[in-house]
Amino acid sequence: MSTTVNSNAGASASASTSTRGSDGRVFSYYPGCSQMAMNRAYDVSTRSVAARLGLELVELEDWNCCGATAYVAIREEQAFVLSARNLALAEQAGRPLVTACSGCFVVLNKANKYMAEDPELRSDITRALAAGSMRYRGTVAVRHFLDVVVNDVGEETVRAQVTRPLTGLKVAAYHGCQFSRPFGERADPEFPDTMDRLVNWLGGETVPFALKAKCCGGLMMTTQPDVGRALTGKILKAAKEAGADCVITCCPLCQFNLEGFQRRVGAAVGCDCALPVLYFTQLMGHAFGLDARALALGDSLTPVAELLHREAVHS
């Protein structure tokens, strides 16, 4: 881990030596646009469980769009400039950058890696940042919140927080396409098991779920609804067939696609696709004994609250 010298004298104590934070517990938190509006529940539940796990999430000041959605596909370099601005802010803050959104995570992480590997891209982005009197030296670690919970916080601490074990709950751990792809730094890129391990620590069990890293349809749910519904339908159908009581996600777009159109998706694939879908943070928070408000369960479009209050879960 490289160290940075922080020029900002007023920065927090943990920022003075390393972007990892002095004890690995303080992060710059990048919410991303979805969590500000449509997927507010993910933001709320992330902050709630982070507090329980002793992780301090300091919202990155003046953060901007990460460059995901259609932008990165059409103007990749410009998208990376947007991400790089966030990275530069995180570098100034002197903490590693964590986000719970897989879409943000991928673009931020790619921009970070590609800048380190490609001198031409780096000089282009450096020039663009300089126009705004900013610079990025490449010292920030970009992390997904799920990765931090499972790989940094770890089993012992997570288990210690469990007051309502998920006994008997069968979960389909749907990681989506962007959590482990393309780099597979901390999980098998094609077949991650990060959430499976987590559910196990929470006292629940995961069902064998072959489609755990397949595409949910992404933005096609709006641009090509037929394709989007077919892809989402496959996932919900497979989860049901595997005997899952619910699906958990670690990405706002996955969550939206899986929970938002179940009736139409069901019609498209010719079977009942009704299944509770919730963020892994909500499930974890429930196991920690947090109340529905702290986890924004009321925002759910599927009967999540009912699922979590079933008799079996309380036993």
Add this chain to the structure above:
Amino acid sequence: MIAQDEKIGVYVCHCGTNISGTVDVSAVAEYARTLPGVAIVREYKYMCSEPGQDLIRKDIEELNLTRVVVSSCSPLMHEVTFRKACNDAGLNGFLFQMSNIREQCSWVHDDRERATAKAKQLLAAAVLRVGQQVAMEERIVPVRPETLVIGAGIAGIEAAVRLADAGRKVYLVERLPSIGGHMAQFDKTFPTLDCAACILTPKMVSVGQHPNIELLTYSEVEAITGYVGNFRVRVRRRATSIDPTKCVGCGLCWEKCAVKKVPSEFDAGMSMRTAIYVPFAQAVPNKPVIDREHCLHFTRGKCGICQKTCPADAIDFDIQDEILDLEVGAIIVATGFTLFDAGELARYGYGRLDNVLTALQFERLSHASGPTGGEILTKSGERPGAVAILHCIGSRDENHLKYCSRVCCMYSLKFAHLVREKTHAEVYNFYIDMRAFGKGYEEFYRRVMSEGVHFIRGKAAEVSTVAETPEEEGKLIVVGEDTLLGVTRRIPVDMVILASGMRPAEGTEKLARILSLGCTRDGFYLEKHVKLAPVDSPSDGIFLAGACTGPKDIPDAVAQGAAAAAGALSLIDKGRVIIEPITSEINPEVCAGCQLCIMTCPYTAIHFDSERNVSVITEELCKGCGTCVAGCPSGAARQKSYEDSQIYAEIEGVLA
């Protein structure tokens, strides 16, 4: 400073266009004339050729040259050649210096002007250095006639038998309870479809019976010291708990053994073995060992049924590991390979889904003495209606094995043939490229194609269990792009065979440290020269054979075993070996007796003379690595031919 009366000859090589293509050789030669002490400068197309060497020899004789510099390729390539040319003409070969303007200059640069400038610097360094060099004599030491062969797979067996047949003593060390290696596990062999056991077993038997082979199974090499011709080897013989002089291999003990659920290594986990066991029926030696990790006597301190049963009273729980110290002249390393762990690629379901097998598991499944008696059956005991064979599992993959494992295409073809022959199932091969490189291999490929096997060009993406059609229900569905048709294929099958690649055997790295061998980035042992010295290691007297240097098929492994035996034999038969005089010395006047050098010497070549209170180097053991010189705090340790004056002269040349 170069003495007034020195006459240095400088020869700049074009190496065809290898050097002259990038370096202005004439300009370099012209520059050489301005250097101190230089009496003659010549450039020539190929200095290493006979006429090139003649130039040097003639100039030494006619011009009375006192020192020689050749600017050409790496010293690894031709230092010996030119040193010999000097010696032939009466000039001590250690008054010769080489400057490398090929590997370290022309091959790695493309700017002609700057490459030429660098070549001049390198040459100046060599000229100034050679002026400081002193004549030395090579040492001649005797060679012991015994050879140590490490690893008793087919390569090691071949090497051992060849040497033993030539009347030389061989110590054959094998880590497992039996010799035979991977080949003993195979069913048939491509492309001839010989039964592996039929061709291997006779060789194994002859190893077991050969009067010149001392077989040390269940044993590992722990330490090696010494040098070419005179190695000292420490071998740990693991306790077998069986007295081999009493055991007749009757088999009563393993029939009675209470532990019956240890996954059989030999059957790749497809069957269970007992705690006292012979790995397979044709094992050599055909005497059991007790696996102390699983034996109840050792784990719980009870049982002992085997001891009570044994009619020969051969079982002795008190037998301890034994340490053997051997002396040998040559060493052949033939430690082989291990399969890439298919579980690392979770998308293919190995270890997660039933009926997804590795290549070795299929070999055992198809083998007449395997868990099903050679019938190809699914886990539920049925004949498969369709089988998929997935090539390049782990191989040719940026994230895993970057290289091609060479044999997988061919054994996959063999598997396809065996499945067709035994079950008439449909067989689907998912391949990237078909590599049928050996004698009779392309013909075998054609034959298998004509047998109705399906070939789908494209690496399989995953093995799924999510059915999309009624035909896919309950099947393993192999999903992959058919790159010839440009479509995604979904093939429902009953069995998937993963053609896992080959990686270095477990312990390769540890043995590399013991033997001071180098490894490639992939972890395989590094040969002295990949083309021209493929069975020599960079260390004299140590030879390499088989898959320990990279994936190989049986014919190549056998050829290398024989070649390594020839290398060892030529060393042994000469009976003596010339050793470079570049060693370290410790000046007893300066040595403070701190013994730091003794701690750092990787060859245990230094001992402490407590009477004089100084460290002393045993010249025969010293390899001239220079570690002691770098470590010595008082400057008492010096390395011949790497004196400070010589290094400084070289630096001065580079900076000139």
